[in-house]
Amino acid sequence: MDWFHCNHCFKKSGLNFAVSSCGHISCEACIKSKQCSTCGVACSYLPITDQMKPQEKVFFMDPGKLIQARMENISQIAIFQQKQMERVMVHFKTKSAELERLLEEVSQQGHRQLSELKRENGELKKQLLELQRENGELKKQLLELQRETAELKKPLSQRRVSPGQFQTTGAQRVSLPVGVTSPVTPRSRALSNVGSGETQRWSRDRGISLTVSLDLFPKFTNT
Ligand SMILES: [Zn+2]
Numbered sequence: 318m319d320w321f322h323c324n325h326c327f328k329k330s331g332l333n334f335a336v337s338s339c340g341h342i343s344c345e346a347c348i349k350s351k352q353c354s355t356c357g358v359a360c361s362y363l364p365i366t367d368q369m370k371p372q373e374k375v376f377f378m379d380p381g382k383l384i385q386a387r388m389e390n391i392s393q394i395a396i397f398q399q400k401q402m403e404r405v406m407v408h409f410k411t412k413s414a415e416l417e418r419l420l421e422e423v424s425q426q427g428h429r430q431l432s433e434l435k436r437e438n439g440e441l442k443k444q445l446l447e448l449q450r451e452n453g454e455l456k457k458q459l460l461e462l463q464r465e466t467a468e469l470k471k472p473l474s475q476r477r478v479s480p481g482q483f484q485t486t487g488a489q490r491v492s493l494p495v496g497v498t499s500p501v502t503p504r505s506r507a508l509s510n511v512g513s514g515e516t517q518r519w520s521r522d523r524g525i526s527l528t529v530s531l532d533l534f535p536k537f538t539n540t
């Protein structure tokens with residue numbers, strides 16, 4: 318430090334030195350009072366020793382070395398931050414690759430599902446056409462059956478009223494159905510047989526109990 322000297326007596330070494338609050342360096346021999354030995358103002362003194370605070374020591378250090386030390390420190394800071402950046406870059410690259418892989422997977426899955434849905438749609442369209450064709454066939458058959466039913470209803474409506482035109486209430490007069498009339502002549506049959514045989518069977522088959530008045534058979538009573 319060839320610039321270092323007592324601002325009052327210009328000695329460079331061999332004594333203890335101090336720096337004043339007004340910015341002047343004095344050797345211990347030149348400090349006589351609370352006033353600066355160089356400029357004469359009231360001041361305080363800081364002894365120049367190794368016990369000074371870092372921010373005080375730097376005033377007595379080589380600026381080139383300070384710059385170098387500061388540059389090294391800045392370099393360490395830059396390297397530290399660079400490593401942090403690399404870590405976060407690696408993380409995001411991994412994450413990005415993972416997301417790209419997932420995206421590709423989802424995309425392929427979507428394509429597969431789309432293809433499958435298109436295929437199913439084609440199948441369903443075919444089935445729909447087939448069902449529409451069958452529906453047309455069935456409609457034709459239904460119309461045909463309705464037409465046949467209408468044809469068949471005509472003779473059926475006539476058949477409904479043909480059997481059993483009789484009544485068992487009131488005067489108890491019975492007009493027997495055609496099939497019940499005995500083919501045998503009444504004279505050859507005993508009176509006790511009336512109400513049994515053909516007539517009973519006919520009424521039993523139909524769940525009807527017939528009470529036949531003898532007045533209905535005047536020829537039988539006369540004999
Ligand atoms: Zn001095």
Ligand SMILES: [Zn+2]
Nearest residue numbers: 339341353356
């Ligand atoms: Zn001074």
